[in-house]
Amino acid sequence: MVSQEPYHRLLEADRRKAHIKLLLEEITQGEVPAGGVTLELGCGHGHWLTAYAQENPERLCLGVDLITRRIERANRKKDKRDLPHLHFFKAEAMELLQAMNDSIQIDVTILLFPDPWPKKRHHKRRLINKRFLDLLAKRSRKGGQLFFRTDHEGYFTWAREALENNASWEWTPDQPWPLEHETIFQNLLPHHQSLAARIT
Secondary structure, rough: OOOOOHHHHHHHHHHHHHHHHHHHHHHOOOOOOOOOOOEOOOOOOOOHHHHHHHHOOEEEEEEEEEOHHHHHHHHHHHHOOOOOOEEEOOHHHHHHHHHOOOOOOEEEEEEEEOOOOOHHHHHHHHHOOOOHHHHHHHEEEEEEEEEEEEEOOOHHHHHHHHHHOOOEEEEOOOOOOOOOOOOOHHHOEEEEEEEEEEEO
């Protein structure tokens, strides 16, 4: 008997994308705040993005993670602090970007300590790749920024080279980090490197 697992995974992903699309339409109602849009991919428990949203009440803040319990904890932080401009979604990063329509253009994208997939045979699973960078560029405003932080030297080099070799992006090494705020991973991984890039 042929396994139905791949089919079910595809069906679940399609359902998530459709659900996210509806939620985004409800959130924006065809309009995006004048302050712009900040997106955190792999938001975890929402520590960083919640702090950022408190500092930037004029911005629409979107966080995405694929682990249900993380999104539940992030939403509890949001509700406790009464932040109506902050929203968390269960989805993969590419799913969220694919679900967005042209009315939403991202100004700032944050990627904190993503899985480095250290084994060479797994490098194709790294989020920073040409397909991701091309789609993110399509969903971002001209001049939109990407901020990336990792403790993995190999992934840092990989990401920098991917950005340097992508015509839509330029590396901006002197760009300051949008908000320094401790997170679980940053506490566990104090020795890290950061990079920033923007849409050309």
